[in-house]
Amino acid sequence: xxxxxxLKLLKSVEQKKLSPDTAIERLKHLPFEDIGFAKVDHHRAxxxxxxxxxxxxxxxxxxVAEIVRAMVRHKSSHQNILVTRADKKIFAAVxxxxxxxxxxxxxxxxxxxxSSALIGKGTILIVSxxxxxxxxxxxxxxxxxxxxxxxxxxxxVGVAGIHRLLEHRTMLTDARVIICIAGMEGALPSVxxxxxxxxxxxxxxxxxxxxxxGGVAALLGMLNSCASNVTVVNIDxxxxxxxxxxxxxxx
Numbered sequence: 065x066x067x068x069x070x071l072k073l074l075k076s077v078e079q080k081k082l083s084p085d086t087a088i089e090r091l092k093h094l095p096f097e098d099i100g101f102a103k104v105d106h107h108r109a110x111x112x113x114x115x116x117x118x119x120x121x122x123x124x125x126x127x128v129a130e131i132v133r134a135m136v137r138h139k140s141s142h143q144n145i146l147v148t149r150a151d152k153k154i155f156a157a158v159x160x161x162x163x164x165x166x167x168x169x170x171x172x173x174x175x176x177x178x179s180s181a182l183i184g185k186g187t188i189l190i191v192s193x194x195x196x197x198x199x200x201x202x203x204x205x206x207x208x209x210x211x212x213x214x215x216x217x218x219x220x221v222g223v224a225g226i227h228r229l230l231e232h233r234t235m236l237t238d239a240r241v242i243i244c245i246a247g248m249e250g251a252l253p254s255v256x257x258x259x260x261x262x263x264x265x266x267x268x269x270x271x272x273x274x275x276x277x278g279g280v281a282a283l284l285g286m287l288n289s290c291a292s293n294v295t296v297v298n299i300d301x302x303x304x305x306x307x308x309x310x311x312x313x314x315x
């Protein structure tokens with residue numbers, strides 16, 4: 065769809081020949097921007113409610129920076145920009161592309177905040193079992209906030225000291241969605257799921273000794289949870305958990 069076709073579409077809406085909802089459905093399929101090595105999907109937010117997120121790992125700093133430049137150039141979108149699994153070299157390149165970029169070294173997330181609007185209707189609570197799980201928890205926390213949600217952390221409340229979790233029953237029951245992050249045997253989401261009446265998104269982490277198999281033990285434990293409100297994402301996938309939580313929180 066070119067500029068003339070878009071203009072024709074908008075005039076049809078103005079003349080009441082086409083409904084705004086029908087126009088939006090057509091605009092959802094506008095083309096991406098081809099920058100050679102990547103095809104930047106500027107209309108992801110229109111289709112899914114949040115902008116395309118850049119996965120930094122495996123990309124060169126220059127490629128990540130150029131993708132960010134393309135997103136910033138797209139003036140019609142004021143969506144926040146998020147880069148996950150980044151490092152200091154990637155951040156240095158992104159910072160040159162946009163001075164508003166901020167690096168969060170614990171999670172490896174880069175954020176460029178362009179909107180502070182709250183879209184989510186409630187609070188997303190990010191619960192982690194141990195301090196070693198905080199990097200994944202921070203990825204989830206930052207993602208949820210950048211997607212327009214009120215998100216709060218509750219860290220180091222694992223089953224080895226269950227009284228630490230029970231001390232925060234009010235936070236648990238007030239949340240609209242809970243992201244529960246744990247390594248080792250991955251038992252925490254089952255406990256949390258049994259205490260609340262909301263969706264619990266479990267994130268297994270690769271934290272643990274040898275028999276945890278890099279998070280596989282926690283993953284299997286969570287998949288076998290006896291709490292029926294628990295669902296599971298992939299190992300160390302704080303970003304994916306926050307995306308799902310954001311979708312639920314917007315309903």
